[in-house]
Amino acid sequence: MEASRWLRVVALASVLVLGMAACGEGEPAQPEAEQGATIIHGTTDPWQSFDPAGSYDLPSWNIIQNVMETLVTIEPGGDTPVPQLAESCDYDDPQTYTCTLRQGVTFHDGSAFGADDVKFSFDRNIGIEDPEGASSLLASLEEVEVVDDSTVTFHLGAADSTWPFILTTAAAAIVPSDTYSETEVQSDQNVIGTGRYSVAEFRPGEQLVLEAYEDYWGDPPANSRVIVQLFDQSSALKLAVEQGEVDIAYRNLTATEIEDLRGQEGLEVIEGNGTEIRYLVFNVEEEPFDELAVRKAIAMTIDRQAIAENVYNGTVEPLYSMNPVGLAGHIDAFADEYGETPDVEGATQVLEDAGLDVPLDLEIWWTPSHYGDLSADEYTEIQRSLEESGLFNVTLESTEWDAYTEAAFTGQYPAYQLGWFPDYPDADNYLASFYSSDTFLANGYSNREVDDLIATEKASTDQAERVAAFEEIQRIAAEDVPIVPIWQGAQVAAVREGITGVEETFDPSFVFRYWLVGKAA
Amino acid sequence: MARQTTSLRKYALTRLALALPIVLLLLTMVFLLMRVAPGDPISAALGGRLPAEELERRREAAGYDRPLVVQYVEYLGDVATGDFGTTVSDNRPVMNLIAQNGAATLELTLTAMVLAVLVGVGVGLVSGRFRDTPLDFGGRLFGIVIYAAPIFFLGFLGQLIFGKYLGWLPTSGRASPVVSFELDTPTNLFVLDAIIAGDWSALGDILRHLILPATTLGLVIGGVFTRLVRVNVLQTLQGDYVEAARARGLPERNVVFRHAFKNALVPVVTVMGLQFALLLSGAVLTEQTFNWPGLGSELIRYLDNRDYIAVQGIITFVALVVVAISVLIDFVNAWVDPRVRY
Numbered sequence: 001m002e003a004s005r006w007l008r009v010v011a012l013a014s015v016l017v018l019g020m021a022a023c024g025e026g027e028p029a030q031p032e033a034e035q036g037a038t039i040i041h042g043t044t045d046p047w048q049s050f051d052p053a054g055s056y057d058l059p060s061w062n063i064i065q066n067v068m069e070t071l072v073t074i075e076p077g078g079d080t081p082v083p084q085l086a087e088s089c090d091y092d093d094p095q096t097y098t099c100t101l102r103q104g105v106t107f108h109d110g111s112a113f114g115a116d117d118v119k120f121s122f123d124r125n126i127g128i129e130d131p132e133g134a135s136s137l138l139a140s141l142e143e144v145e146v147v148d149d150s151t152v153t154f155h156l157g158a159a160d161s162t163w164p165f166i167l168t169t170a171a172a173a174i175v176p177s178d179t180y181s182e183t184e185v186q187s188d189q190n191v192i193g194t195g196r197y198s199v200a201e202f203r204p205g206e207q208l209v210l211e212a213y214e215d216y217w218g219d220p221p222a223n224s225r226v227i228v229q230l231f232d233q234s235s236a237l238k239l240a241v242e243q244g245e246v247d248i249a250y251r252n253l254t255a256t257e258i259e260d261l262r263g264q265e266g267l268e269v270i271e272g273n274g275t276e277i278r279y280l281v282f283n284v285e286e287e288p289f290d291e292l293a294v295r296k297a298i299a300m301t302i303d304r305q306a307i308a309e310n311v312y313n314g315t316v317e318p319l320y321s322m323n324p325v326g327l328a329g330h331i332d333a334f335a336d337e338y339g340e341t342p343d344v345e346g347a348t349q350v351l352e353d354a355g356l357d358v359p360l361d362l363e364i365w366w367t368p369s370h371y372g373d374l375s376a377d378e379y380t381e382i383q384r385s386l387e388e389s390g391l392f393n394v395t396l397e398s399t400e401w402d403a404y405t406e407a408a409f410t411g412q413y414p415a416y417q418l419g420w421f422p423d424y425p426d427a428d429n430y431l432a433s434f435y436s437s438d439t440f441l442a443n444g445y446s447n448r449e450v451d452d453l454i455a456t457e458k459a460s461t462d463q464a465e466r467v468a469a470f471e472e473i474q475r476i477a478a479e480d481v482p483i484v485p486i487w488q489g490a491q492v493a494a495v496r497e498g499i500t501g502v503e504e505t506f507d508p509s510f511v512f513r514y515w516l517v518g519k520a521a
Numbered sequence: 522m523a524r525q526t527t528s529l530r531k532y533a534l535t536r537l538a539l540a541l542p543i544v545l546l547l548l549t550m551v552f553l554l555m556r557v558a559p560g561d562p563i564s565a566a567l568g569g570r571l572p573a574e575e576l577e578r579r580r581e582a583a584g585y586d587r588p589l590v591v592q593y594v595e596y597l598g599d600v601a602t603g604d605f606g607t608t609v610s611d612n613r614p615v616m617n618l619i620a621q622n623g624a625a626t627l628e629l630t631l632t633a634m635v636l637a638v639l640v641g642v643g644v645g646l647v648s649g650r651f652r653d654t655p656l657d658f659g660g661r662l663f664g665i666v667i668y669a670a671p672i673f674f675l676g677f678l679g680q681l682i683f684g685k686y687l688g689w690l691p692t693s694g695r696a697s698p699v700v701s702f703e704l705d706t707p708t709n710l711f712v713l714d715a716i717i718a719g720d721w722s723a724l725g726d727i728l729r730h731l732i733l734p735a736t737t738l739g740l741v742i743g744g745v746f747t748r749l750v751r752v753n754v755l756q757t758l759q760g761d762y763v764e765a766a767r768a769r770g771l772p773e774r775n776v777v778f779r780h781a782f783k784n785a786l787v788p789v790v791t792v793m794g795l796q797f798a799l800l801l802s803g804a805v806l807t808e809q810t811f812n813w814p815g816l817g818s819e820l821i822r823y824l825d826n827r828d829y830i831a832v833q834g835i836i837t838f839v840a841l842v843v844v845a846i847s848v849l850i851d852f853v854n855a856w857v858d859p860r861v862r863y
Contacts, residue, residue: 040698205822206814209702227698236693236812
C-alpha cells in the first residue's frame with residue numbers, strides 16, 4: 001500500500017518533469033528572417049584575453065574582430081585589405097604608410113574614436129609586450145605619428161608590403177585611450193571597442209554574451225545578440241547542437257562527430273575554405289635529419305591521403321606546400337617534386353644514392369592535447385607509412401603543450417609536429433614565418449636565396465613580383481625539405497536549420513563574422 | 522534535560538576546538554603540496570614564455586623569492602581573512618571564482634545529496650524490510666551496480682538515453698544559454714534565483730538541466746546509503762526492543778516504521794558527512810561530463826593552465842567546506858544520538 005502510494009508520487013513527478021520538458025520545445029522554423037534574433041554559438045575553444053595586447057590565439061582574436069575594429073580589414077571572401085576604421089590608407093613610400101580616419105565613429109562607452117586612440121593602441125601593445133600577446137607582429141613598426149585628428153602615419157623600420165595585412169589582425173585593433181591602461185592588459189570584464197557588438201556579459205570559462213551596438217557607424221548585424229557558450233568536451237557540444245541548445249557548433253567537433261551529424265534532420269554541416277595547416281618540422285642540424293636524402297625520403301613516403309581519409313574522415317585535404325590552397329602564389333611544390341602518393345621506390349633510391357643504410361632510426365615528437373585527440377592517430381599513421389616502407393624505424397614521443405613548445409623551439413627535438421592558423425591571409429605569413437633564417441622553429445634551416453626572396457616579397461608592393469617570389473620559395477623549400485606539409489583543414493560548422501550566413505564568413509582570413517549570421521523566424 | 526543541554530554544548534565546543542588543528546593541518550598540506558610541485562606559481566604558469574629577467578621581476582613582485590616560512594604565514598593570514606589570491610592565468614580574484622562557480626557546485630551537490638538520501642534510503646528500507654524477496658534482490662543489485670559504476674559512465678548513459686534518444690532532457694550546462702544570461706542571479710544558485718525572480722519558465726528550464734547531472738551524482742552516493750540502510754534495518758528488526766514492541770501487540774506497520782526504521786537511519790547521518798567529501802570529488806567528474814560550470818570544471822581548467830594560485834585557492838576552499846560539513850554532521854549526530862556525546 002505504502003509502496004503503491006510512493007509509485008504514484010514518482011509517476012506524477014515524472015509527468016510534471018516531462019511536461020516541463022515539452023514546454024521547452026521550439027516552434028517550427030519559418031522561412032522569413034527573425035528580427036533581433038539571438039544566435040547561440042557553442043565552442044570548445046577557450047579564450048586567452050579580449051585585449052589586443054594580451055592575446056595571440058584564434059578564439060580571442062575572433063571575439064576581438066567582432067567587438068573591436070581595425071583600420072583596414074579583409075572583407076568576407078576577400079584577400080586584400082580594405083578600409084574599415086580608416087577611410088583610406090596608402091604607402092607614401094615603402095617605409096611610410098598613412099591612413100585617413102573615418103569620422104563620427106564612437107566606442108561602446110560613448111567616447112569618440114580618433115587618431116590619438118590609434119597611436120595609443122599600437123604603442124601600448126608594443127610597450128606591454130605581453131608573453132601571451134602578439135606584439136611581435138608589430139616588429140617592423142618604428143613609430144606611429146599623429147599628423148592631425150584624422151590622419152596617422154606609420155613609420156616602418158624597413159620596407160614591409162605585409163603591413164596592410166598586419167593592420168587587419170586583432171593585434172592592430174583599436175582601443176579607447178581614456179579607458180585602457182598603457183602598461184597593463186585590460187580586464188576581460190571591461191572590453192571596449194568600436195565594433196558591431198559590445199560585451200554584455202562574460203562568465204569566464206562559461207559564457208560570453210555580445211549585443212549589437214546601437215550607435216555602430218556601419219550596417220547593423222543580421223542578429224541582435226550572440227551568446228558564445230563554452231564546452232569542455234566536443235561530445236557535449238555535439239549533443240547540444242543536436243538538441244537545439246546551441247544554433248552553431250563551430251570548433252572543435254571531431255571528424256567522427258561531424259560525420260555523425262551529417263545528414264541528421266534539422267542540422268546542416270557547413271564546410272568552407274580554411275587555411276589551418278599541420279606539418280612536420282625537421283631539425284636539419286640533428287642526425288639523421290641533417291641528411292637531405294633522409295628528409296627527401298620521408299617526404300616521399302608519408303601517406304597524406306591515408307591521414308586525410310583514415311584519420312580525419314576526409315575533413316582535411318593533403319597539403320603539398322606550406323602556402324595553403326586559397327592564398328596567392330600557392331603551388332603544389334611537394335607534389336611536383338615527389339608526387340602526390342607515396343613513392344617507396346624513389347625514396348629507397350634516394351637513400352641508396354646517399355649511401356645510407358636502411359632501416360634508419362627516427363625519433364618524432366608530437367603533442368597530445370593542443371591539436372586535438374586525433375593527433376595520436378595522425379602520428380600512428382605517419383609511423384605506419386614510414387615503417388611499412390622498410391626504410392625507417394620510428395619512435396614516437398609526446399608531451400603536453402607547454403613543455404613541448406619549450407623544448408621544440410629551443411632545438412631539442414630532432415623532428416616534431418606543429419600546426420598553424422593564419423595571422424593574416426597572405427603567403428608571407430606561411431612562408432617567411434617558417435623558412436627565414438630567424439624562424440621561431442629553431443630547426444637550424446637557413447638558405448640565403450630564400451632569405452633574399454623573402455626580403456624581395458616583403459619590400460615589394462607589386463603583387464606579380466611577390467607571387468613570383470612566393471612560388472620560388474616553395475620550390476626551393478620542397479628541394480631542401482626543412483618541413484614536410486601534411487594537411488590543410490577546411491572550416492567546419494554544424495548549424496541548426498534556419499541559420500544563415502555561416503558559409504559567407506568561411507574564408508582564408510579565419511574570422512568568424514557573427515554579424516553575417518541570421519536566423520529564420 | 523539541563524544536563525543534556527550542557528553536555529551537547531560541551532561536545533560542540535570540544536568538536537570545534539578539535540576542528541582547528543585539522544584545518545591547520547589541511548592548510549599546511551595544501552600549501553606544501555603546491556610548493557612540492559616544481560617551481561613557483563609564476564614560473565609554472567608563465568615559464569618559457571617570458572624572458573628570465575621579467576619572470577624574476579614577477580616572482581619578486583608576487584613575493585615568491587621570500588623564505589617558505591614567510592610565505593606560509595602570509596598564506597595562513599590571507600586564508601583567515603578570506604583572501605585566496607588572484608589567478609595567474611586570467612587575473613581573476615579566486616573569491617569571485619568561488620562565489621560564482623562554487624554556487625553551481627553547491628546547487629549540484631545539494632540536489633544530488635537530497636536525491637541520494639531519498640533514493641538510497643528508500644531502496645535500502647524496502648530492501649531491508651522485505652529481506653530475501655525479489656524486492657530485496659532488486660534493491661541489493663541496484664545498490665551494488667550503482668555504487669560500482671563510474672560516474673562518467675552513468676552520466677554518458679543518461680545523456681544518451683534521456684538526451685540523445687528520447688530527447689527529454691538537456692545534457693549540458695546549468696540552463697539554456699539565453700536563460701543563464703537573462704536571469705538575474707544575485708545568489709548564483711539558479712534555482713533560488715529563478716524563484717526569487719518569480720520566473721517559472723526559467724525555473725523549469727533550470728530544473729530540466731539539473732535532473733541528469735544531479736541524478737548521476739546522487740545515484741552513485743545513493744548506492745552507499747542503500748547498502749547501509751538495508752543492513753541497519755535488518756539489525757534493528759532483530760533488536761530486543763522491536764521484539765518487545767511486537768510482544769506488546771503493536772501492529773507490524775507501527776513496529777517497522779516507528780521503532781525499526783527510525784533507529785536504522787541514525788548511522789546514515791554520520792555517513793552523510795563522510796559522503797559529502799566523496800560527493801565533492803564526484804562533482805568534478807559530473808561537472809566535466811555535463812559541462813556544469815562549477816568549481817570542479819574550473820579546477821581542471823586551471824590545472825591545465827598550471828595556475829597554482831587558482832588550484833590552491835579552490836582546494837583550500839573545498840577542504841574547508843569538507844571540514845565544516847564534517848563538524849556540522851557531528852553536531853547533528855550528537856543531537857540525534859545522545860550516546861555520541863559520552
